[in-house]
Amino acid sequence: xxxxxxxxxxxxxxxxxxxxxxxxxxxxxxxxxxxxxxxxxxxxxxxxxxxxxxxxxxxxxxxxxxxxxxxxxxxxxxxxxxxxxxxxxxxxxxxxxxxxxxxxxxxxxxxxxxxxxxxxxxxxxxxxxxxxxxxxxxxxxxxxxxxxxxxxxxxxxxxxxxxxxxxxxxxxxxxxxxxxxxxxxxxxxxxxxxxxxxxxxxxxxxxxxxxxxxxxxxxxxxxxxxxxxxxxxxxxxxxxxxxxxxxxxx
Numbered sequence: 001x002x003x004x005x006x007x008x009x010x011x012x013x014x015x016x017x018x019x020x021x022x023x024x025x026x027x028x029x030x031x032x033x034x035x036x037x038x039x040x041x042x043x044x045x046x047x048x049x050x051x052x053x054x055x056x057x058x059x060x061x062x063x064x065x066x067x068x069x070x071x072x073x074x075x076x077x078x079x080x081x082x083x084x085x086x087x088x089x090x091x092x093x094x095x096x097x098x099x100x101x102x103x104x105x106x107x108x109x110x111x112x113x114x115x116x117x118x119x120x121x122x123x124x125x126x127x128x129x130x131x132x133x134x135x136x137x138x139x140x141x142x143x144x145x146x147x148x149x150x151x152x153x154x155x156x157x158x159x160x161x162x163x164x165x166x167x168x169x170x171x172x173x174x175x176x177x178x179x180x181x182x183x184x185x186x187x188x189x190x191x192x193x194x195x196x197x198x199x200x201x202x203x204x205x206x207x208x209x210x211x212x213x214x215x216x217x218x219x220x221x222x223x224x225x226x227x228x229x230x231x232x233x234x235x236x237x238x239x240x241x242x243x244x245x246x247x248x249x250x
Contacts, residue, residue: 014047085157092189115185115207124198151220159212169225177218184208186244
């Protein structure tokens, strides 16, 4: 390996893995001018993988054999393909949200998830005119709503989120299409498929959240408990995990 690469503790590198040292061959730029390539602790790089320079591979991530890594890799992500993309995470399996019992009363039914998150099963009303699903803002939702935003037009191999909030609550509904939401509380994780408008996911503060595997027609509605405040975001995974562990021992 060239001297622009840092491998942290307990990193595995398989046979014939390649760490490249020039993002623009023949550019005449000295290697010292590039951002260092960093492989964080516990990550694994499969045989014949290629890592472009200046990439950070997150802790405990898995780079599949033959993958070509062209961008930063989230912690615990599984990367495959050329160019590499997130195919899943090491610590959880994708599971679909359970279907409502049609015999149950038409109101919120809730299932607990990691970190205090809740999966709500909203009413779905069907007749000859079509279908309708709803929630009453001052009755059914677990917090007062100050803002909403829509996420749509996301390429299927892109990931969004990759952060936690210090105080903000969010309520996610896939009003069209589907996406997967991974929740991590510093110790445990779960991954839920939101694929119908009568399923809603409440994400409380201090839960690390990632959305990915968007279908081409996906429209994700997010209701938030406050206006946008950048200071409320925790975007560095190692900072988040250190804070989550510290909170667990208080």
